[in-house]
Every structure is written in C-alpha cells, then in structure tokens.
Amino acid sequence: MSVISFEKDRSVNGRSVRAGGAEQASSGFAGRILARAKRYLELSRAERELDQLDDRLLADIGLNRGDIRRMVWGTEAQR
Structure with missing residues (x-):
C-alpha cells in the first residue's frame, strides 16, 4: 500500500524536491x-458603454460608430 505525503519539501535520491509544483503551474495557467x-x-x-452614447457625444470625443470596435479591441491581430 502506498502512502501519500503532503509535505512541502522532501528528499528524493538525496536531492531536495519541492512539493506542489504541479499545483503552482496550474494556478499560473x-x-x-x-x-x-x-x-x-x-x-x-x-x-x-460607447455603443450606448449618441452620435453627438461620440463626435465630441472624436469617434464615430464605425470606430468603436477598432478603438476598443484594436486590430484583429491584437485581439
């Protein structure tokens, strides 16, 4: 029967091994x-929110309806 250890550090073949490596990788992912x-x-x-503004307000901030998607999301390559 195998025994699972939940220690933070342990020694395997004389080398110190840090437990939880897979958990750290998955939390990074x-x-x-x-x-x-x-x-x-x-x-x-x-x-x-920009879509809800009227055309006059969009013009005040230098946008038109066609610019909203590009200005928010950038070019397709940047998405």
Whole structure:
C-alpha cells in the first residue's frame, strides 16, 4: 500500500524536491485564463458603454460608430 505525503519539501535520491509544483503551474495557467477573461469582460463593457452614447457625444470625443470596435479591441491581430 502506498502512502501519500503532503509535505512541502522532501528528499528524493538525496536531492531536495519541492512539493506542489504541479499545483503552482496550474494556478499560473488558471491565473492567465482568469486575467484574459477579466480583460475580455472589461473591453466588452467599454464597447457596450460607447455603443450606448449618441452620435453627438461620440463626435465630441472624436469617434464615430464605425470606430468603436477598432478603438476598443484594436486590430484583429491584437485581439
């Protein structure tokens, strides 16, 4: 029967090994996914808010309806 150890550090073949490496990698991956999702939501909100402005207000800030998507999201390559 195997025994699973939940120590932070352990020794394998005389070398010190840090436990939790896979957990740290997955949290890094999850962190990147969460950051991208947050950024997407922020940009979506900005686009929606600009879309709700009337044409005169958009002209005051130097935009027209056709510019909103490009100004929020950038070029397709940057998306």
